[in-house]
Amino acid sequence: MVEHTRIAVVGGGVMGLSAAWALTRRGERPLVLERFGRGHSRGASHGETRNFNNAYAEEHYLDLLALAREGWDALGEVDGEPLLRLHGLVSHGAGAALGSAAGVGLADVERRLHERGLPAELLDGAEAARRWPGMRFEDTVLYSPDAGVARAAAALREVERRIAEGGGEVRWQTPVDRIEEDADGVTLHTAGGPVRADTVIVTVGAWTAGLLASIPLPRLRVTEESPAHFAPRDPATPWPSFNHFVTPGTWPANVYGMPTPGEGVKVGFHCVGDEVDPDARPFRTDAHAETLAAYVREWFPGLDAATAAPISCTYTSTADEAFVLDRVGRVVVGAGFSGQGFKFAPGVGSTLAGLALDPAALAAPAFRLRP
Incomplete structure (x- = not known):
């Protein structure tokens, strides 16, 4: 039997979880599939803190940072402390x-x-x-x-809690081996059987190029x-x-x-x-x-x-350290965060959710895939 979900998210780091949370805030019930266990150190989201650096001049980053700040504020306090420590x-x-x-x-x-x-x-x-x-x-x-730091580990826990609260699901230790798109949807091949989705958001960090070999991505180093x-x-x-x-x-x-x-x-x-x-x-x-x-x-x-x-x-x-936030067919990709992405996560998640819900939506030009 084939499982079906309207929107799937492959990759349960901060970007995938943020996208799923953004979807639940818009009434969706996404399914997140993550190859490793909760709290693993194989990717780029683990650790207690990340720099919350707002020293940017480019408008697309400042716009994304403003969107992220709305998300951070909406998450509120965890364990009696805001998720952003604004010590400057x-x-x-x-x-x-x-x-x-x-x-x-x-x-x-x-x-x-x-x-x-x-x-x-x-x-x-x-x-x-x-x-x-x-x-x-x-x-x-x-x-x-x-500015200051984001409490990274606490943020991951809270965003996962918000996803479950909103009716979504995060499924750990569920690697997706292959993604196949057809006219009617996307098939995600897992060891537990195929999952069909209308649209998929892929946020798998270092594994992006291998999983999305058919999409014309920039080189991801x-x-x-x-x-x-x-x-x-x-x-x-x-x-x-x-x-x-x-x-x-x-x-x-x-x-x-x-x-x-x-x-x-x-x-x-x-x-x-x-x-x-x-x-x-x-x-x-x-x-x-x-x-x-x-x-x-x-x-x-x-x-x-x-x-x-x-x-x-x-x-x-990426070569210019610009993020990749774009949609190709039924596949939405978030990648290439170049060591500076965590602070932007709620904004990235909101952007990816928008791309998944509206095929005509576009991220800022600097974040789009080039022909």
């Missing part, structure tokens, strides 16, 4: 060129945030160091108080990244989230990070890992360990560089 974000560095808009500087971002009604402030390095003595600064610093948590020297030191746009040639890449209570301050180079097969991932954490510790010694006087607790995570990146 500092962005700095001589190599500042944000997002995909080369040449955009911190003053441009400040102006764009003000145009959106978001608070932002330019500081000199001395004032920034006074406010955040655990960090070192040189040039102009952009402070965004309406899967890399294993190895940031680390470092212990503060003084527990009373205030910590913001941060972006450091380094001078080219001084360090392997730009740096990001955030405080995570109970784990320390996370510091990582952006997209420097080795390309990997997600099914044969080595879970290597030492590729840039010495260089990262050297960076911490130079730029973070408030952290003990000898206390690194490395972690392994994956990026699935």
Whole structure:
């Protein structure tokens, strides 16, 4: 017997769960199929926190961030605390060129945030160091108080709860081996038997290219990244989230990070890992360990560089780091979040839900598949 659902979601990370939640908010009862178990570490959604970074200049990202913020606010508090900890974000560095808009500087971002009604402030390095003595600064610093971190693990639990509350279902440990589309719908082949859907949303991260080989996707490069948590020297030191746009040639890449209570301050180079097969991932954490510790010694006087607790995570990146949010036939795809997607998840989910419900709907041009 063939199971049927109106809309299926393949992939139960933050993007798939957010899409399913958005569908339940519109009266649908989606079925989410996830190949791994709840809380697994094989994808890109696990961990306690993710950077909630609003230092963007491009309109399509700011629009998506505004949509995401509506979703985060709608999720409310979990365990007595909002899912966003808005302790602020500092962005700095001589190599500042944000997002995909080369040449955009911190003053441009400040102006764009003000145009959106978001608070932002330019500081000199001395004032920034006074406010955040655990960090070192040189040039102009952009402070965004309406930023910080998303409580990632808590968010996943809450979104899954909302899906069930809305009549949807999340089915763990149910891999989809193949997707076949025909004139009447889509067949999802699973070990437990086929599932038929009118439309399918595919949000499988590192496994996207393999599952959607017939769709003209951009190259999706899967890399294993190895940031680390470092212990503060003084527990009373205030910590913001941060972006450091380094001078080219001084360090392997730009740096990001955030405080995570109970784990320390996370510091990582952006997209420097080795390309990997997600099914044969080595879970290597030492590729840039010495260089990262050297960076911490130079730029973070408030952290003990000898206390690194490395972690392994994956990026699935497009060449320009733009997301893929589009529909081909009855298949809606969300992919290529390039290490910066989590904060956008409620907005991404809403966009994917809209694409699934309306074949004529379109995401922003920057997120569409190119012919």
